[in-house]
Amino acid sequence: MRVVDLIKKTDSTAFSFEVLPPIKGTGIEKLYDTIETLLEFDPKYINITTHRSEYVYKDLGNGLFERNRLRRRPGTVAVAAALSNKYRITTVPHILCSGFSREDIEYELLDLQFLGITDLLVLRGDKAKHESTFTPEPNGPSHAIELEEQINNFNNGVFVDGSPIKITRTPFSYGIACYPEKHEESPNLDQDIYWLKKKVEAGAEYAVTQLFYDNKKFFKFVEKVREAGIDTPIIPGIKPFRKLSQLTVVPKTFKVDIPQELALEALKCQTDEEASQLGVEWCINQCKELINYGVPSIHFYSVGAVDSIKQVAKVIY
DSSP states (O other): OOHHHHHHSOSSOEEEEEEOOOOTTSOSHHHHHHHHHHGGGOOSEEEEOOOOOEEEEEEOSSSOEEEEEEOSSOOHHHHHHHHHHHHOOEEEEEEESTTOOHHHHHHHHHHHHHHTOOEEEEEOOOOOTTOSSOOOOTTOOSSHHHHHHHHHHHHTTBOTTSOBOSSOOSOOEEEEEEOTTOOTTSSSHHHHHHHHHHHHHHTOOOEEEEEOSOHHHHHHHHHHHHHTTOOSOEEEEEOOOOOTTHHHHHHHHHOOOOOHHHHHHHHTOSSHHHHHHHHHHHHHHHHHHHHHHTOSEEEEEOTTTHHHHHHHHHHHO
């Protein structure tokens, strides 16, 4: 069942979360522990992130350097299949423009279709660490909407080279990302919403937000989205505040504000343990307000926050 159907058929606010594939050289057991910690809250689906390859340069000692490709978190497709098989829960792998050519993406789609995994989250992805601006791979999509077009063509039985797909199976359905405080590269929120509408018109069935801590900004964003004629579900993405260092790290990394009320309370904390408990309390209140607002689902970013999410979910679910 498609993600959009899963959240629409749920009488109460649906629960879902996102995980990272294991780092290269480690097993999947820790990931299973994360899943099993949160299973009691009846997750409707689980997202699996993916990461572009990066390049490292090895000094050959003769004035030359050898460029090697490095992927520290391989296995998104395999992890999606493993979780789907083990837990019988809908899994949603991320599909990126960043670091992938159209041919790479096509093979990912083929692998996923063979495995019966047909829900996706479609993203442009971050620029490479060495880039000042995003640069697509040779013959790679530049924007999420171009990636949507490729998936739509695949659904319609056409490969990248224009040749027909002889056997078609269940078509892919997909969601996209959105940004209540605008994407960092967008000149303003209205322009961001313009492109959100274009992505919905291209076929996106729902949108999941970047994490945020200020519900007022989310409510204003949804109001503007509806005024723009976008009626797809907008799913808030939430992550509990966990550490004192996040007062500076979160705004820098995710380009979102920490509300002054939360910041002032965090500054009173003497330890990360105190900050973590503050984060749980803030998140509980934030989620209660979102549920009262009528959001169809709440999506939790679990990395480094599984225990906090469990504490929050015990109260609100």
